[in-house]
Amino acid sequence: MSASFKYLLAIVVMSAITASCSRKKDKFINRNFHAVTTEYNTLYNGYLALEEGKDNLSKTYVDNYWEVLPVERLEISEEIVLPGQSKNESFTRAEEKAIKAIQKHSMNIKGKEKNPQMDEAYLLLGKARYFDQRFVPALAAFNNILNKYPTSDKINQVKIWKEKANVRLENHELAIKNLKRLIEQEKPKDQDLADATSTLAQAYIDTKSIDSAVTQLNIAASATKNHDERGRYSFIRGQLYNTLGYKDSANIAFDEIIELHRKIPRVYYIAAHIEKIKNFDYDQGNKQELLEHLTKMEENRENRPFLDKIYFQIGEFHLKNQSDSLAIAYYNKSLRTDSRDKQLRAYAYETLANYHFDKNEYKTAGAYFDSTMTNLVENSKPFRVIKKKRENLNDVIKYEGIAQANDSILRLVAMSPIERETYFAEHIEKLKLAAEKEKLAREKQEYNAGLKTADIQKDARQSRNLPNANPSTRTLPGGGASAFYFYNPTTVAYGKNEFTKIWGERPLEDNWRWSKKSGSGKVSAEESTPELAEATEEERYNTAYYLAKIPTEEKEIDSISNLRNEAYYQLGLIYKEKFKEYELAKNKLEDLLSSNPEEKYIVPAKYNLYKIYELLEQSREAMLVKNDIIENHPETRYALILQNPEMASSEDLESPENLYHKLYTQFENQEFQEVIDKCEDYIIRFDGDPMVPKFELLKATASGRLLGYQAYAQGINYVALTYSNTEEGAQATEISNNVLPKLAEATFQHDSIGTNFKTVFKYDFNDDEAMEKLKTTIEEIAKDISYYDLKVSIDVYDPKTKFLIVHGLKNEVAAIDLVEILEKRTKKKIITNPYFAISSENYKIVQIHKNLETYLNRNTN
Secondary structure (H helix, E strand, O other): OOHHHHHHHHHHHHHHHHHHOOOOOOOHHHHHHHHHHHHHHHHHHHHHHHHHHHHHHHHHOOOOOOOOOOOOOOOOOOOOOOOOOOOOHHHHHHHHHHHHHHHHHOOEEOOEEOOOOHHHHHHHHHHHHHHOOOHHHHHHHHHHHHHHOOOOOOHHHHHHHHHHHHHHOOOHHHHHHHHHHHHHHHOOOHHHHHHHHHHHHHHHHHOOOHHHHHHHHHHHHHHOOOHHHHHHHHHHHHHHHHHHOOHHHHHHHHHHHHHHHHHOOHHHHHHHHHHHHHOOOOOOOOHHHHHHHHHHHHHOHHHHHHHHHHHHHHHHHHHHOOOHHHHHHHHHHHHHOOOOOHHHHHHHHHHHHHHHHHOOOHHHHHHHHHHHHHOOOOOOHHHHHHHHHHHHHHHHHHHHHHHHHHHHHHHHHHOOHHHHHHHHHHHHHHHHHHHHHHHHHHHHHHHHHHHHHHHHHHHHHHHOOOOOOOOOOEEOOOOOEEOOHHHOHHHHHHHHHHHHHHHOOOOOOOOHHHOOEOOOOOEOHHHOOHHHHHOOHHHHOOHHHHHHHOOOOHHHHHHHHHHHHHHHHHHHHHHHHHOOOHHHHHHHHHHHHOOOOOHHHHHHHHHHHHHHHHHOOOHHHHHHHHHHHHHHOOOOHHHHHHHOHHHHOOOOOOOHHHHHHHHHHHHHOOOHHHHHHHHHHHHHHOOOOOOHHHHHHHHHHHHHHHHOHHHHHHHHHHHHHHOOOOHHHHHHHHHHHHHHHHHOOOOOOOHHHOOOEEEEEEEEOOOHHHHHHHHHHHHHHHOOOOOOOOEEEEEEEEOOEEEEEEEEEOOHHHHHHHHHHHHHHHOOOOOOOOEEEEEHHHHHHHHHHOOHHHHHOOOOO
16 A cells, blocks of 8 residues: 555545534534543543442441431531532542533534433433532532433433432422322333332431331332342331331341342341341240350351441340340450440440449449440430439449448447457458468569560570570670660560559559559459558558547547438439439438438438339338328428328429529519528528529529629539539539639720610619609600610619619710700609719629729729
């Protein structure tokens, strides 16, 4: 072939290609060139990017099997994305490819699209935006196809994707309507039917139409050829059946998943087994068979990634069978797997916390509640519930500690001298045995550490090809050798770890072995008091040391007894009101009444016992206590309530709760002195009642409003210190730490910088008639003054003075001129009392610190 012919052929081919690149000519070659280029170049790369983005989403997405799963594995982020930004670069690239295909290969000639791949390009564009969580732009892309390409072979897919976007935008009713019409009219098959019904199911789930959702998921699971989807749809169907209470139907759905076995991701397979186990009937089912099944799941090597869930479920099994020790062991095994399932960890920690709480191990329970909160979403409802329980536990720990310590002391006081000698002799023998065991354990650890050190140094020597030498030596940089342990960082690190295992964290101090912490980090009974921790070794083994600590003064013994009784009473109320632990509450209150308590505790304790007996359906005991109160304490309000049961309702006008609400209404009406006086009366009358801290806090607030900052600070600090373990005490502490320092500032601002002023008229405290008369006059005149929005109020200043205040003035001049305006309008002198103008900021200072004279004289000093 000649060169000229080749040259001519090349020109012809290039011309044909150039001609085919035109998007304005409706020619066969043009249409097919752009169609092929779009499909096998731009869209191909776009779909590759889309699949890459979906894979990334799948890897990062974690299902929460404690709730009904969403139909589609797509986590909606709350993060706000600015226009032009994207959450995923792969979806951005897919979108760019779709836009490129539309811009460079669209053949819109005379209003008709000639490139058959444009509907696919818009579909890719919509999908990329959908997975990038930009649902409104995605809807625009899908609508474009419906408007421009109604005969597209992808039209059913487009309609489904449009409704998926509507579901994400919470347009559920519209999505349900459109999908039902699509299914009825178009009768989609296979994957289109699966997609349509699964999307419809999600819309039904979101709108709480569970029955309808189950039906659609059943259709979707039958229509799809994707085993992953089939397993997911069946699992959600089982969850929904459980929600409806149909456990048998749920188990059938879970069996369908189990039958798929290796055809589906193993997480669905394990989750289905666990859900079936949760539905097990412990009354009628074969427990031995269930235990064998759980054991097989535990021993199956393929299940290792899911041991956290399996161990937890075994723990649940043993707990329901009242095998507490086995249950606790398996809960701890579940936690030691370092599970990524935070909710599972939270449930395990909460179960352990409740177990130790029921065993009266309150410090341990508190630690488990702390761990529970770290695995819950902060400020969520479950978090707040556990937080409240943990805060309540602080009171239990405090009062149980007081009760146990003082009970021990009082038991010693009640012993004879011989009994005391015997008791402490036995105690000292236990201490000696414990010290001996500790010494042997320490020597063993030191011996093992020495062997380990020798092995480490031998291995190090061998690795450096050193000759066999004394294993305890080390060659120094200068060429010498040293047996000094701390020259080897490996052995030092090992030694530190071993020390921590045995002794825990210890401060550098004398007698460090007698610290409160044992090797396990728990407080031992023998070392729970500061006196014992500070005792010398000689004193610890001397009975005289302990005997000298026993109180002998009657006053001191009475004080210990009173503290113990208060602890019993508070514990009874806490267990009854806050934890609903009625048996524990009953025991504490019965112990209190058998301990010769002070008079103030007797009737409230009996009344609370009566209510507990009723709750426990112990009718005989309740009747005995009721008759006791009525016969022996007839003048008390508790006797009146028992004789007239209707008074126990909210209409019991003499209950502390109703009296408090009345007082609070008086406080809002600025009757501060009466509130203070009645609070003092009620605090004495209801001594020991849980409402007392509320009266104290109300009294402190009323004192502050009437008498000023110093009285408020004194009252708040008293509540914070005296009732530190109550909600009011915590509130007072917060005020003391964060509010009082801000209120302490008493420096006035210059009125020239104020933007809101008041005119204040000063009256004697009881001159209400004159104040009301002027107030009415000002309010009538204010209706005709359109350039100010004037309002009038009356404030208490101190026990002798009230203020009538006109609000809504914008500057000091207007505030001063107000009196002149009022008298011009009334055409007579109506202001006879002292008055002054003041900015709103300075008025706050005057009311807080009661320093009106300082304010009025500020310009004369």
